[in-house]
Amino acid sequence: MEDNEYWTTGQIAKRTGLTLRTLRYYDQIGLLKPSHVNHASARLYSKEDLVRLQKIDTLKYIGLSLDEIKSIIHGDSFPEQDLRSSLMLQKEVIRQKVAHMQYVSKAIDEALDMLEKQAETDWDSLSEIIQTIHTEQDWGEQYQSALRLQARIRLYDTFSANKTGWHRWFFDQLGSEPNLRILELGCGDAALWSRNRDRIPPSWSIMLTDISSGMLEVARSNVQDNSGRFAFLAADAQSIPFHDGEFDIVIANHMLYHVVDIGQALSECYRVLKNDGLFYTSTMSKAHLQEMEQLAREFSPDLRVLDDVMERFHLDNGTEILSSRFSVIDLLRYEDYMKVDEADPLIHYMTSTPMNARDYLKGDKLKDFRSFLNEKIIEGNGSIYITMDSGFFRSRKKSL
Numbered sequence: 001m002e003d004n005e006y007w008t009t010g011q012i013a014k015r016t017g018l019t020l021r022t023l024r025y026y027d028q029i030g031l032l033k034p035s036h037v038n039h040a041s042a043r044l045y046s047k048e049d050l051v052r053l054q055k056i057d058t059l060k061y062i063g064l065s066l067d068e069i070k071s072i073i074h075g076d077s078f079p080e081q082d083l084r085s086s087l088m089l090q091k092e093v094i095r096q097k098v099a100h101m102q103y104v105s106k107a108i109d110e111a112l113d114m115l116e117k118q119a120e121t122d123w124d125s126l127s128e129i130i131q132t133i134h135t136e137q138d139w140g141e142q143y144q145s146a147l148r149l150q151a152r153i154r155l156y157d158t159f160s161a162n163k164t165g166w167h168r169w170f171f172d173q174l175g176s177e178p179n180l181r182i183l184e185l186g187c188g189d190a191a192l193w194s195r196n197r198d199r200i201p202p203s204w205s206i207m208l209t210d211i212s213s214g215m216l217e218v219a220r221s222n223v224q225d226n227s228g229r230f231a232f233l234a235a236d237a238q239s240i241p242f243h244d245g246e247f248d249i250v251i252a253n254h255m256l257y258h259v260v261d262i263g264q265a266l267s268e269c270y271r272v273l274k275n276d277g278l279f280y281t282s283t284m285s286k287a288h289l290q291e292m293e294q295l296a297r298e299f300s301p302d303l304r305v306l307d308d309v310m311e312r313f314h315l316d317n318g319t320e321i322l323s324s325r326f327s328v329i330d331l332l333r334y335e336d337y338m339k340v341d342e343a344d345p346l347i348h349y350m351t352s353t354p355m356n357a358r359d360y361l362k363g364d365k366l367k368d369f370r371s372f373l374n375e376k377i378i379e380g381n382g383s384i385y386i387t388m389d390s391g392f393f394r395s396r397k398k399s400l
Contacts, residue, residue, distance in 0.1 A: 006035065006036060006044035006045060007044065007045045007050070008043065008044060008045075009023050009024065009034070012045050012050070012053070016053070018053075018057075026053075026056070027043065029066065029070070030070065031066060031069065031070050031073065032049065032052055032053055032056060032073075034046075034049060035049055052073060056069055056073065058090045058094070059072065059090075061094075062090075062093060062094060062097055063097070096218050096221075098221075099217040099220065099221040100217055102217070103213075107128055107129045108129060111126065111128075111129060151345075151348035151349050152352055154345060154348065155338070155345045155346070155348070155349045156338075158345060159338040159339060159345070159386075160336055160337075160338055160388065161336055161337050161339070162334070162335060162336040165195070166334060166390065167191055167195040167196065168195065168196060169334055170192060170253065170280075170282065170334075170392065171192060171195075171196040171199065173280070173332060173392070173394070174249065174280070176201055178201055178203040178204075180201075180204050180249060181205045181207075181246060181247045181248050181249075182205070182207070182247060182248065182249045182250075182251065183242070183246075183247045183249070184206070184207070184208050184251040184252075185235070185237040185250065185255065186209070186210055186211070186237060186252060186253070186258070187208040187209060187215075187219050187253075188210060188219065188255075189215065189222050190218075190219035190222045190223050191222070192251070193208070193222075193223050194222040194223055197223070197224075200229065202227065204229055205229060206229055206230050207230075207231050207242075207247075208223075208230060208231070208232050208233075209234065209237075209240075210234065210235075211234065211236050211237075212234070216233070216234055219232060220232050237256075237259050237265040237268065237269075238260065238261050238264045239268065240268040240271070242272045243272070244271050244272065245271075245272070245273065245274045245275065245277075247272050247273055247274065247277060248273075248274055248277050248278070249280065250272060250277070250278075250279050250280070251279075251280045251281075252265075252269070252280070252281040252282070253280070253281075253282050253392075254283060254284075254390075256281050256283065257283060257309050257310055257311075257312040257314070258309060262312065262313060262321060263324060266321070266322065266324060266326075267325060269325075270325045270326065273397040274397070275397060275398070276396065276397060276398070277396070277397045278394055278395070278396055279322075279326065279393075279394070279395040279396075280394055281322070281392060281393050281395070282390065282391065282392035282393075283310075283313055283315055283318060283391075283392070284310060284314060284315060284389060284390045284391075285314055285315035285389040285390075285391075286311075286314055286315075287387050287389045288310075288314075288387065288388060288389045288390060289305075289386060289387065290306075290387055291385065291386045292305050292346070292349070292350060292386065293305050295372075295373070295376065295384070296350065296357065299368075300360070300365075302356075302360065303356065303357060303360050303361075304355040304356050305350045305353055305355055305357050306353065306355065307353055307354050307355060308355075309354075315331065315333070315389065315390075315391055318331070319393065322393055322395050325395075326395035326396065326397065326398075327396075327398055328395065328398055329393055329394070329395045330393070330394045330395075331391060331392075332391050332394065333389065333390070333391035334388075334390050334391050336388040336390070337385065337386065337388050338385070339383040339384070339385055339386075340377075340383055340384045340386060341377060341382055341383040341384075342377075343370045343374050343377065344370070347361065347366070347369065347370060
């Protein structure tokens with residue numbers, strides 16, 4: 001398509017394989033309205049419309065309803081012209097769904113094996129299959145979560161001054177001693193390991209846990225390790241299902257502030273560590289990204305950006321909290337900052353947080369806020385400075 005060229009409904013149908021009826025229905029329900037209607041009342045679609053149509057079709061393929069898709073399309077703050085980011089996001093969610101399907105397939109294979117070994121139906125296995133199928137089924141929420149994560153990663157990757165990267169730096173602090181048994185709690189998508197795949201000593205044994213079974217399958221897919229170094233288990237940090245003194249290292253990477261009972265989790269981490277073992281727990285200080293919150297409050301006293309959950313465990317109160325179980329505690333900081341020279345990446349980050357920004361910044365308020373940020377960029381000689389202050393506590397277990 002050349003610049004300023006539009007396609008009719010018939011041309012779109014012919015080129016994509018969608019029916020005229022489908023396109024007209026999308027128009028009727030407000031899911032995909034053409035950008036222009038000419039003097040002859042012909043509906044004309046632009047390149048941006050085609051990008052939106054591709055996204056709609058992929059989300060439908062993932063299994064979302066048209067109502068869910070409509071909510072995502074209308075609430076998506078990423079520009080339609082950013083096709084690469086959109087396609088990468090769609091690929092990530094499809095990959096998560098494939099991982100989940102493989103998880104279900106494995107449960108069925110295990111049930112078939114049981115049936116071959118015994119004549120009676122294994123009702124427990126059938127119940128497990130049903131439970132597995134219904135685990136992490138909300139693909140609309142999965143897409144939204146991936147979208148928000150992408151917004152954060154994009155801001156950090158584009159504007160962070162420290163190009164080492166958090167995960168590479170953090171991994172360096174673990175050392176390279178052979179034959180370590182390592183437990184990571186709340187591993188998420190296993191980014192710590194997937195981004196250091198080429199650097200993991202072959203003699204390490206690594207147990208990755210997360211409270212979400214679906215997230216564990218994503219972690220398994222990301223790690224892509226056939227060496228047997230990794231194992232995966234759904235587990236709660238407040239009740240770790242391992243014996244006393246099993247691990248040389250326990251890791252809680254940017255997750256401890258989410259745990260309901262932090263004290264109980266610390267007791268469990270202490271218990272499963274070997275004597276002289278190390279507990280690595282990372283977080284941020286209260287100064288981290290504070291300029292974002294200040295900009296939001298300056299624009300409107302009602303606008304909130306940073307999640308209050310950070311107040312529960314941060315670099316400023318972490319030593320006191322950890323000292324309830326550990327006596328030898330070191331704090332190491334990751335030196336970094338951002339100079340952001342575009343408004344939209346900041347907006348995308350702000351609307352990705354659990355606070356009220358994504359509901360507040362809509363319509364005219366969103367336009368006004370973008371103008372406000374652009375003025376701040378000009379005032380800052382071409383950029384907005386954002387403080388980044390993260391790090392981790394390294395605590396050593398010393399038996400009494």
